[in-house]
Amino acid sequence: MPHVAFELSVLDAIQEAAAHPSIDAVLLAVSRMGDFGFIWIAVSLAFAFFVKTRLAGISMLTSLLFGYLVCNLTMKPLFERLRPCDLVEGMSLITCPPDFSFPSGHTTSSFAAATALAVFYPRLGIPALLFAALMAFSRLYLFVHFPSDIIVGAIVGSLCAWAACTLVKHMRSQRKNY
DSSP states (O other), X not given: OHHHHHHHHHHHXXXXXXXXXXXXXXXXXXXXXXGGGHHHHHHHHHHHHSGGGHHHHHHHHHHHHHHIIIIIIIIXXXXXXXXXXXXXXXXXXXXXXXXXXXXXXXXXXXXXXXXHHHHHOHHHHHHHHHHHHHHHHHHHHTTSSOXXXXXXXXXXXXXXXXXXXXXXXXXXXXXXXX
């Protein structure tokens, strides 16, 4: 498949341009923060805990749930795409994850939570979206996702955030009407 060869060449170019032990350590740490959505769940719960930021926190948690349902439970099993580290041994800096590659769950959850946060707090949303992009890049750097996994993950996550924010705002307005 020509697109796989192209995407592998992009991953090779990333390695050639950026590979360095200090970058390895930083991007490995960033990627680990996204395992199981940990960092985003923690931030969402912190926002949900306080009355003033509760709507944002609930929207972030809802967007994470939507992202999980769409990405992990629907798209990954539907497409069954192997990871780059399944195709080329010895390139990944981590153990190749056992699930499918398309789309990236780390990217989906990162963009879902960061986009939802940006809806309510644009100033906080900017660094959150930059961190989401760094999280996504870490998955390329670690050789566990193809670029198209990342692109689609960012789109899916952002759409899940839009849907979650719309739903949570609608439910809040309905509650005020009673």
